[in-house]
Amino acid sequence: MDEAAQQSRLLSGFAKTIAQAKERAAQTSHETKIEAINFNFFYGSFQALRNISIRIPSNQVTAIIGPSGCGKSTFLRAINRMHDRTPGARGEGQLMLDGVNIYGDLDPVKLRRRVGMVFQRPNPFVKSIYDNVAYGLRVQGIRDRRILDEKVETALRRAALWDEVKDRLHKASGTALSGGQQQRLCIARAIAVEPEVILMDEPCSALDPIATMKIEDLIHELSASFTIVIVTHNMQQAMRVSDMTAFMLMDRETRAGELIEFGPTDEIFTNPKDKRTEDYVTGRFG
Ligand SMILES: Nc1ncnc2c1ncn2[C@@H]1O[C@H](COP(=O)(O)OP(=O)(O)O)[C@@H](O)[C@H]1O
Numbered sequence: 442m443d444e445a446a447q448q449s450r451l452l453s454g455f456a457k458t459i460a461q462a463k464e465r466a467a468q469t470s471h472e473t474k475i476e477a478i479n480f481n482f483f484y485g486s487f488q489a490l491r492n493i494s495i496r497i498p499s500n501q502v503t504a505i506i507g508p509s510g511c512g513k514s515t516f517l518r519a520i521n522r523m524h525d526r527t528p529g530a531r532g533e534g535q536l537m538l539d540g541v542n543i544y545g546d547l548d549p550v551k552l553r554r555r556v557g558m559v560f561q562r563p564n565p566f567v568k569s570i571y572d573n574v575a576y577g578l579r580v581q582g583i584r585d586r587r588i589l590d591e592k593v594e595t596a597l598r599r600a601a602l603w604d605e606v607k608d609r610l611h612k613a614s615g616t617a618l619s620g621g622q623q624q625r626l627c628i629a630r631a632i633a634v635e636p637e638v639i640l641m642d643e644p645c646s647a648l649d650p651i652a653t654m655k656i657e658d659l660i661h662e663l664s665a666s667f668t669i670v671i672v673t674h675n676m677q678q679a680m681r682v683s684d685m686t687a688f689m690l691m692d693r694e695t696r697a698g699e700l701i702e703f704g705p706t707d708e709i710f711t712n713p714k715d716k717r718t719e720d721y722v723t724g725r726f727g
């Protein structure tokens with residue numbers, strides 16, 4: 442075999458290996474992180490969610506949209522068992538994280554370490570910026586100052602806040618920051634403990650457009666490392682930040698929230714399969 446033929450065989454071998462690696466990467470990056478199968482949720486005798494079945498892929502941004510009261514927050518909160526202390530609130534059916542039932546075999550404390558949450562209103566503690574971010578790490582028992590320093594800096598950098606606060610980490614209280622900075626601080630606090638999933642319930646609804654834009658950019662970047670599920674009533678936001686979109690609606694008679702359609706965001710917005718999705722995304726709903 443001459444040199445050229447050998448080289449070409451080698452190259453096609455490389456190309457094949459690369460193609461295979463890409464395929465593997467594509468498969469692993471779209472693994473299901475959270476899965477619901479006929480999941481129901483009740484507040485006492487009121488059924489707030491009915492037969493929710495969905496597979497939320499890992500390392501992507503999934504947006505949950507739908508009119509007020511359709512159960513978006515209820516579903517989001519069910520994922521890290523935020524309802525545990527609400528009397529009469531209970532889930533039924535399957536809701537799984539990495540294939541393990543959230544309401545069965547997972548310890549809620551361990552679950553919340555893996556599934557972080559960011560709320561509608563930024564809720565920093567009345568503590569220094571540093572102590573806000575170090576909070577969860579200290580709860581985990583980390584005391585070594587060097588490790589804390591490093592993890593706090595990393596989290597603040599990843600939350601795109603480091604440059605704005607690095608000179609006053611110990612001086613300023615988290616509550617002294619602007620609204621947008623406070624929300625990025627809450628994101629830093631959530632990611633400092635390196636969760637696998639971050640749940641966000643309308644994280645920008647209390648923020649101005651510039652602060653909102655910064656959070657949206659951040660969400661996009663963070664999805665490389667985390668699975669993100671974001672509830673938003675802002676459809677433009679869902680279009681801008683999410684890979685996948687779930688559309689929920691409340692059943693008129695029973696008032697239970699149902700999942701109407703779930704798919705890639707561009708399909709949901711440009712080519713929805715269900716008439717109700719189409720009516721909602723085109724603003725004809727109501
Ligand atoms: N703690 C609660 N107790 C009783 N009902 C509740 C509670 N929280 C929410 N609900 C009801 O559950 C339904 C879904 O609410 P929610 O999940 O907050 O909707 P969304 O976030 O889509 O606006 C609504 O009818 C709401 O009134």
Ligand SMILES: [Mg+2]
Nearest residue numbers: 513514515672
């Ligand atoms: Mg809500």
